[in-house]
Amino acid sequence: MKILYDHQAFTIQEYGGISRYYFELALHFQNIPDADLSSSLLFSNNEYIKGNGVISSWPFFKNLKFQKKIEVMQLINSVKSKIDYKLNDFDIFHPTYYDPYYVTSKIKQPIVITFHDLIHEKFKRYDRKTLADKKKVLGRADKIIAISQNSKNDLIEYYSIPENRIDVIYLASDFTSNTNDLMNSSNNENYILYVGGRNHYKNFTFFVKAIASLLVDNSNLYLYCVGGDTFKKDEYKLLKDLHIEAKVKFYTGTDTNLQVYYSNALAFFFPSQYEGFGIPLLEAMGCGCPIGASETSSFPEIAGDAALYFDPYCAESIFSVAERLVAEPIMRAELARKGLLRSQHFSWQETVRKTYNLYKSLL
Numbered sequence: 001m002k003i004l005y006d007h008q009a010f011t012i013q014e015y016g017g018i019s020r021y022y023f024e025l026a027l028h029f030q031n032i033p034d035a036d037l038s039s040s041l042l043f044s045n046n047e048y049i050k051g052n053g054v055i056s057s058w059p060f061f062k063n064l065k066f067q068k069k070i071e072v073m074q075l076i077n078s079v080k081s082k083i084d085y086k087l088n089d090f091d092i093f094h095p096t097y098y099d100p101y102y103v104t105s106k107i108k109q110p111i112v113i114t115f116h117d118l119i120h121e122k123f124k125r126y127d128r129k130t131l132a133d134k135k136k137v138l139g140r141a142d143k144i145i146a147i148s149q150n151s152k153n154d155l156i157e158y159y160s161i162p163e164n165r166i167d168v169i170y171l172a173s174d175f176t177s178n179t180n181d182l183m184n185s186s187n188n189e190n191y192i193l194y195v196g197g198r199n200h201y202k203n204f205t206f207f208v209k210a211i212a213s214l215l216v217d218n219s220n221l222y223l224y225c226v227g228g229d230t231f232k233k234d235e236y237k238l239l240k241d242l243h244i245e246a247k248v249k250f251y252t253g254t255d256t257n258l259q260v261y262y263s264n265a266l267a268f269f270f271p272s273q274y275e276g277f278g279i280p281l282l283e284a285m286g287c288g289c290p291i292g293a294s295e296t297s298s299f300p301e302i303a304g305d306a307a308l309y310f311d312p313y314c315a316e317s318i319f320s321v322a323e324r325l326v327a328e329p330i331m332r333a334e335l336a337r338k339g340l341l342r343s344q345h346f347s348w349q350e351t352v353r354k355t356y357n358l359y360k361s362l363l
Helices: 008-012 017-029 069-087 119-123 128-140 149-159 204-217 233-241 255-264 279-286 299-306 315-327 329-343 348-361
Strands: 002-005 036-039 092-094 112-115 143-146 166-168 190-195 221-226 248-251 267-270 291-294 307-310
Touching (some): 092 112, 112 128, 190 255, 204 221, 221 255, 267 279, 279 291, 279 299, 279 329, 299 307, 307 329
Parallel strands (some): 221 248, 291 307
16 A cells, blocks of 8 residues: 655644654554555655654755745645656555645545644634635545544534544654653752643633742742743743743753653643644653643543643633642642553554554545
8 A cells, every 4th residue: 555645744844743743654654564655755854754764855954044945845845746646656645734736636546634623713714725725625535534533523513524534543642751861950940831832822821820920929839831932022021020030931852851841840731722632731641740731622532530621711710720730749649640541542553553444444
């Protein structure tokens, strides 16, 4: 069985959940004897595929910044993807994002699309091109993979797609608590953890306002923000206005570093208003990190009883959960135990097995 991925996820992202998903699929498909997976990728600066031989590409001016760099790379790679698609040397085509360049083609091989979430539909309706493209590719797909039951329900409700065209296949994480490499903080700080982007629907500003007094009242409690962009001017101003500029710290690093941050945190907080899945939940559970999360979208489906939930629109609800997680070590230990158990239900091997069976059912 020949499977073709196109360039899109690895062009757009250096890091990120979507490109990580396709990298993990490609990596684990190497263990399936009758699966021959290839990608129509020419240039990429994606960190997951760099130098590992799973998906081949050339770096694209990696250390040089210039305007429209991604757009130029995307233009070149899209030509390669269109050529590879028209060559028709595949059994299954699985495009990695929503460019509809193939939808009018008469090629008959099955097409699979992975639907992640309704972020654009809920929060980025100004991006009309992506919304239009998304509708086209979902309509053309023979099968759609939804990454959670919540995403499947969203897909049915918003796009009226028949249920029998959608298979739920969960994502996974390989994160574990690395007790041999725990961070040695010179200040011996206690901290709660926030991971990833902080833009609008991620609800970071509201979350920080809700817990500000907790940070002020606990002299040895900090908020660590790991990943995403560095703090912007308005974020610095917010922290200063709340008198917590010295209590909120920003860090970047590798996946190994991130696992250490999870493993040492009092708790991980995920205050997002909406997610199609929520990979950080799996990362935290795998590292034995207690979780405080929004009681919305896919979160309860993924974290189950391994989290304390709050209303992401209610400051009192967020504060109450944060206060409990900081003050109650016995409860943190119980949540950590439940998280480790629950994390065992999610594996890339199982994700790939179900994806392979889906591909095979279309042949």
